[in-house]
Amino acid sequence: MSGTRRTTYDARGLAEPHAExxxxxxxxxxxxxxxxxxxxxxxxxxxxxxxxxEQGIRDVTVRNPGAKHSIGVGILQRCRIRFEGSLxxxxxxxxxxxxxxxxxxxGWSSCENMMSGVVVIExxxxxxxxxxxxxGDLLVKGAVGARTGIDQKGGTIIVGGDAGTMTAFMMxxxxxxxxxxxxxxxxxxxxxxxxxxAGKVKSLGIDCVEGEWTHADTEMIERKFRxxxxxxxxxxxxFVCGKMLYNYDNLxxxxxxYVI
Amino acid sequence: xxxxxGIIHRDGSxxxxxEMTRMLQAMKHRGPDSSGYxxxxxxxxxxxxxxKLADANDPRDFDFKERLDRNRxxxxxxxxxxxxxxxxxxxxxxYAYRATVRYDGDMKALADYLExxxxxxxxxxxxxxxxxKDLGDAQEVSDLYRLGGFTGTHAIGHVRMATESDVDISGAxxxxxxxxxDVAVVHNGQLTNYFQWKRRLESNGERFQSECDSxxxxxxxxxxxxxxxxxxxxxxxxxxxxxxxxxxxxVTKDALGVAKDEMAAKPLVLYESDGFVAMASEEIAIRAVxxxxxxxxxxxxxxxxxxxx
Numbered sequence: 001m002s003g004t005r006r007t008t009y010d011a012r013g014l015a016e017p018h019a020e021x022x023x024x025x026x027x028x029x030x031x032x033x034x035x036x037x038x039x040x041x042x043x044x045x046x047x048x049x050x051x052x053x054e055q056g057i058r059d060v061t062v063r064n065p066g067a068k069h070s071i072g073v074g075i076l077q078r079c080r081i082r083f084e085g086s087l088x089x090x091x092x093x094x095x096x097x098x099x100x101x102x103x104x105x106x107g108w109s110s111c112e113n114m115m116s117g118v119v120v121i122e123x124x125x126x127x128x129x130x131x132x133x134x135x136g137d138l139l140v141k142g143a144v145g146a147r148t149g150i151d152q153k154g155g156t157i158i159v160g161g162d163a164g165t166m167t168a169f170m171m172x173x174x175x176x177x178x179x180x181x182x183x184x185x186x187x188x189x190x191x192x193x194x195x196x197x198a199g200k201v202k203s204l205g206i207d208c209v210e211g212e213w214t215h216a217d218t219e220m221i222e223r224k225f226r227x228x229x230x231x232x233x234x235x236x237x238x239f240v241c242g243k244m245l246y247n248y249d250n251l252x253x254x255x256x257x258y259v260i
Numbered sequence: 261x262x263x264x265x266g267i268i269h270r271d272g273s274x275x276x277x278x279e280m281t282r283m284l285q286a287m288k289h290r291g292p293d294s295s296g297y298x299x300x301x302x303x304x305x306x307x308x309x310x311x312k313l314a315d316a317n318d319p320r321d322f323d324f325k326e327r328l329d330r331n332r333x334x335x336x337x338x339x340x341x342x343x344x345x346x347x348x349x350x351x352x353x354x355y356a357y358r359a360t361v362r363y364d365g366d367m368k369a370l371a372d373y374l375e376x377x378x379x380x381x382x383x384x385x386x387x388x389x390x391x392x393k394d395l396g397d398a399q400e401v402s403d404l405y406r407l408g409g410f411t412g413t414h415a416i417g418h419v420r421m422a423t424e425s426d427v428d429i430s431g432a433x434x435x436x437x438x439x440x441x442d443v444a445v446v447h448n449g450q451l452t453n454y455f456q457w458k459r460r461l462e463s464n465g466e467r468f469q470s471e472c473d474s475x476x477x478x479x480x481x482x483x484x485x486x487x488x489x490x491x492x493x494x495x496x497x498x499x500x501x502x503x504x505x506x507x508x509x510x511v512t513k514d515a516l517g518v519a520k521d522e523m524a525a526k527p528l529v530l531y532e533s534d535g536f537v538a539m540a541s542e543e544i545a546i547r548a549v550x551x552x553x554x555x556x557x558x559x560x561x562x563x564x565x566x567x568x569x
Contacts, residue, residue, distance in 0.1 A: 067543035067544045067547050068544065069544075086553065086554075105543075105555075105556060107527075107543060108527055124557050127558065143558075146560070147524075164558075164560045165522070184561075
């Protein structure tokens with residue numbers, strides 16, 4: 001007697017377990033390009049892998065990524081990839097080596113856990129950009145959302161526009177250079193690393209303090225501006241960890257017994 | 261997780277029914293449980309009442325059909341009794357109805373009187389607002405309620421992944437801001453001071469139809485607006501008063517607003533041009549109505565944005 005209801009949604013379909021390499025690229029020597037309009041997430045990623053790992057292509061252009069999620073992830077090879085358009089969430093994560101240009105914007109959590117290489121985003125990025133990033137350079141020419149470089153463990157994030165709340169939250173190493181204004185809670189609970197801000201800072205987070213400027217800072221910023229053609233750098237304020245929350249000298253009880 | 265979407269045409273009407281269906285369908289993976297629409301058609305002299313007399317997954321017991329028929333007749337006779345002249349009452353599904361009436365009395369009195377009929381919930385009330393919500397994905401709901409071709413100026417929609425209450429129509433978004441005509445809300449997130457606000461608002465005489473935390477926002481905004489606040493002011497106050505994580509959209513007969521919590525914990529992608537504004541939890545939803553490269557941005561924490569048509 002209970003009502004008959006339709007349940008047609010099957011989330012398992014999203015995993016695309018049986019996707020095959022579409023092999024739709026135009027290959028010209030060591031370069032290739034393909035249109036992602038009609039490809040699924042998995043097909044785009046399989047095509048990229050096939051080109052880079054199996055065909056030895058070192059320069060790929062992906063047209064019309066169409067703001068799809070999770071595109072261009074897990075590429076562990078030096079190469080160049082150009083996305084002509086915008087990416088959705090979780091794009092360009094877990095990469096080690098590639099130089100990537102995105103002519104549009106990227107959504108949340110792009111370049112997560114990036115190990116090395118270069119990523120240039122021509123427009124905006126969402127929140128959590130460069131989360132847990134470990135190395136390489138990430139340049140966002142537009143604005144970024146909240147929590148940029150959360151848990152950052154290395155590398156450099158450069159932001160041309162504004163950044164949102166809790167930027168560099170729990171940052172552990174690396175650098176952030178932000179040309180615009182920054183929201184509240186900058187550098188909250190950071191451990192190490194440096195944050196350079198040219199605009200206004202709404203408020204500093206817990207244990208984030210103004211740092212001492214050195215020649216090395218000037219040299220690094222000028223070098224990055226030169227590399228990416230950003231003109232002459234404006235005046236920056238530098239922020240570092242105040243080390244009042246710092247408890248790394250205290251060992252966990254389980255660790256103490258090994259020392260003793 | 262949930263997905264929300266909103267569009268407003270600032271230079272005339274369009275097929276917002278089809279547009280919203282496309283946007284919501286593109287975000288189906290964010291919430292497969294139910295889909296809902298708050299659509300604003302051409303303003304009319306008539307009052308449009310969307311109501312249901314049972315939920316989609318209520319048990320179909322032996323006298324289900326007769327009870328519904330009986331209650332529907334009761335609704336119609338109450339409409340007459342309260343002084344509304346009925347234009348027509350149409351069945352959208354076996355349990356959901358759309359009535360158009362001529363009525364210029366108190367909206368709260370009308371809603372309360374109808375909801376006193378067993379099983380009746382007024383989903384929306386207004387001169388241009390129509391809330392349609394049901395279980396299933398956006399395409400199924402659109403097909404069931406024939407929303408393709410619904411012409412209007414603005415709309416919000418919601419695909420729900422139920423976390424805080426049951427999977428049923430009462431728990432589905434958008435929520436009408438009872439007893440305000442033509443105000444509705446969709447929400448992505450969780451409110452942590454739900455019970456506090458529910459008790460507070462209930463003691464002020466406000467009515468709740470569901471156990472869903474998001475209903476608070478609609479009722480909260482309605483109360484603030486009844487105290488004389490504009491939509492924008494009420495939304496600013498809500499950032500102080502509501503705890504938790506949220507991106508929510510609110511619509512009135514001529515405005516579409518969005519508010520984001522102080523933590524910016526829930527996503528929103530915004531596309532804005534002179535004549536058209538579209539926003540959604542994911543850019544792919546906006547691409548579903550603007551199939552080309554577009555410039556989008558993400559509003560920041562604590563921001564309230566309002567567009568008028």
